[in-house]
Amino acid sequence: MNKIQRRQIKERQLLVEQLKKLPIIEIACKNIGIGRATYYRWYNEDTEFQKQAEEALDEGRNFINDMAESQLLSAIKEQNMTAIIFWLKHNHRNYGTKIEISTPMESESLTPEQQEQIKEVIKKAQLVSSSTIEKHDNKTTDDR
Numbered sequence: 001m002n003k004i005q006r007r008q009i010k011e012r013q014l015l016v017e018q019l020k021k022l023p024i025i026e027i028a029c030k031n032i033g034i035g036r037a038t039y040y041r042w043y044n045e046d047t048e049f050q051k052q053a054e055e056a057l058d059e060g061r062n063f064i065n066d067m068a069e070s071q072l073l074s075a076i077k078e079q080n081m082t083a084i085i086f087w088l089k090h091n092h093r094n095y096g097t098k099i100e101i102s103t104p105m106e107s108e109s110l111t112p113e114q115q116e117q118i119k120e121v122i123k124k125a126q127l128v129s130s131s132t133i134e135k136h137d138n139k140t141t142d143d144r
Contacts, residue, residue, distance in 0.1 A: 012042060012049050016056045023060030 011034055018028035029039050042049050075083035088095035110118070 008042075012046075012052075015039065016049075016052045019053060019056035020059045020063070023057045023064060 011032055014032045015028055015034070018031050019025070022028060022031075025039055026036060029036050039053075043053055044050075072083055072087060076087055085095075089097065
């Protein structure tokens with residue numbers, strides 16, 4: 001392993017550590033003195049680095065999320081109304097954004113022909129259901 005390879009390995013490790021603290025690629029690269037293009041080249045060429053970078057970014061995001069939640073709770077304790085509204089809007093179902101969907105519905109009367117067709121279908125359905133009941137009753141009497 002030559003000097004350049006050793007330096008790159010060290011830079012990759014430093015970059016991963018930076019991403020854990022602050023999950024913004026641009027800033028992490030700037031902090032260790034490399035360009036974003038170098039990061040993306042390493043990311044695309046080295047699957048192990050890619051895996052480490054993704055894990056570091058996730059860890060960094062979780063860290064920032066925890067910090068943000070902590071700051072939000074501090075703001076709520078200081079009676080910051082914006083923080084209170086934000087918290088309730090995103091954590092209490094009664095205060096969340098509601099979406100109401102309505103569509104105009106036109107009611108049309110059935111024509112006499114359509115009414116007659118419906119009556120016929122109902123009569124046929126009653127005949128079918130009554131004959132089914134009769135068959136069922138006959139079976140149960142035969143089984144006795």
